[in-house]
Amino acid sequence: MVKVSGTITAKGVNIHAKLSSDNNDYISLTDIARYRDAENPRFIIQNWLRNRNTLAFLGVWESLHNPAFNRAAFDDLMDKAGLNGFVLRPQQWIASTNSIGITSHSGRYGGTYAHSDIAFEFASWLSPEFKLYLIKDYQRLKQAESDHLSLDWSARLEIAKTNYKIHTDAIKEHLIDTQLPARYTSLTYANEADLINVALFGMTAKEWRDKNPEARGNIRDAANLVELIVLSNLENLDAEFIKAGLSQAERLKRLHDTAISQLRSIAATASIQRLKDRFDEE
Numbered sequence: 001m002v003k004v005s006g007t008i009t010a011k012g013v014n015i016h017a018k019l020s021s022d023n024n025d026y027i028s029l030t031d032i033a034r035y036r037d038a039e040n041p042r043f044i045i046q047n048w049l050r051n052r053n054t055l056a057f058l059g060v061w062e063s064l065h066n067p068a069f070n071r072a073a074f075d076d077l078m079d080k081a082g083l084n085g086f087v088l089r090p091q092q093w094i095a096s097t098n099s100i101g102i103t104s105h106s107g108r109y110g111g112t113y114a115h116s117d118i119a120f121e122f123a124s125w126l127s128p129e130f131k132l133y134l135i136k137d138y139q140r141l142k143q144a145e146s147d148h149l150s151l152d153w154s155a156r157l158e159i160a161k162t163n164y165k166i167h168t169d170a171i172k173e174h175l176i177d178t179q180l181p182a183r184y185t186s187l188t189y190a191n192e193a194d195l196i197n198v199a200l201f202g203m204t205a206k207e208w209r210d211k212n213p214e215a216r217g218n219i220r221d222a223a224n225l226v227e228l229i230v231l232s233n234l235e236n237l238d239a240e241f242i243k244a245g246l247s248q249a250e251r252l253k254r255l256h257d258t259a260i261s262q263l264r265s266i267a268a269t270a271s272i273q274r275l276k277d278r279f280d281e282e
Contacts, residue, residue: 005017005018005019006019006141006144007141008027008134008137008138008141009137010035010123010130010133010134010136010137011035011129011130011133013031013032013034013035014031015027015028015031015032015134016028016031016111017138017141018113019141019142024115025115025116025138025142026103026113026114026115026116026119027113027114027116027119027134027138028111028112028113028119029041029045029090029102029111029112029113029114029119029122030042030045030111030112030113031111032119032122032123032126032130032134033045033122033126035126035127035130036126036127041111042089042112044126045090045112045122046087046088046089046090048122048125049088049089049090049093050081050082050086050087050088051081051082051125052078052081052082054121054125055074055077055078055081055088056078057118057121058093058099058101058102058118059074059078061101061115061117061118062074062097062099062100062101065100065101065115066098066099066100066101068098068100069097069098069099069100070096070097070098073096073097073098074097076096077093077096077097090102090104090112091104100115101114101115101117101118102114102115102118116138119134120134120135166235166236166239167192167235167236167238167239168189169239170238170239170240170242170243171188171189171192171242173243174242174243174245175188175192175242176188190205192238193205195238195248195251195252195255196231196234196235196238196255197219197220198252198256199234199252199255199256199258199259200227200230200231200234200255200256200259201219201223201227203219205218205219208222226263226266227263229262229266230259230262230263230266233258233262234255234258234259237254237255237258238251238255241254241255
């Protein structure tokens with residue numbers, strides 16, 4: 001799952017959003033509330049939360065999407081909703097009900113965020129007109145990010161294919177005995193792929209699968225951005241080691257040392273940090 005940050009603009013209000021490739025998008029309620037009160041948006045959110053209809057909507061949403069939703073705590077809040085003295089802050093709602101639909105963040109771009117379903121409901125409570133502007137620019141942002149990710153993925157895929165071919169060509173030319181049956185040559189390719197897996201991840205593909213039986217994909221599918229960059233570099237480097245006639249044991253040591261060094265160096269670069277800020281999972 002890939003997550004990116006973006007900005008929605010509705011009637012002159014900039015609203016931060018955290019978009020996800022699985023459509024679990026979260027939009028800043030704090031920013032939306034600034035449409036009504038730029039100085040004290042938290043009070044607008046609190047007024048919305050104390051509304052009985054709001055809590056009923058949130059309860060249904062959490063029941064549909066959140067197996068860990070605390071129904072008993074929700075029922076207690078519903079009994080109090082609408083009373084003159086009833087006040088509910090987002091943090092109280094999250095802590096008492098174990099909410100996933102509303103979240104609270106501190107630091108840069110902090111504030112109260114909500115799933116897009118809930119954010120649109122909040123916007124509608126503020127102003128139906130504002131909600132329509134919000135949805136329109138949200139759709140624009142989703143399409144832009146979809147186009148960007150599609151292009152980025154295609155480029156990364158082509159680079160990966162190229163590096164993979166460089167590696168497998170070196171294996172074919174220098175390590176494969178053409179007199180052996182095909183089933184044995186496939187073992188050689190798998191063995192060499194696992195050499196890089198061990199150098200970078202510290203385990204073979206099978207060992208990773210045994211430790212992650214519920215995971216989808218394979219060990220390389222689970223790699224983060226920095227690991228994928230290093231993986232690509234190691235494939236090229238190993239191809240040169242193979243051509244130079246280094247033993248597998250020597251190649252493993254050199255590849256592992258290189259992996260450690262590159263993981264440290266690449267992760268610390270400003271360009272990679274920007275990419276991580278854009279594409280990393282929360």
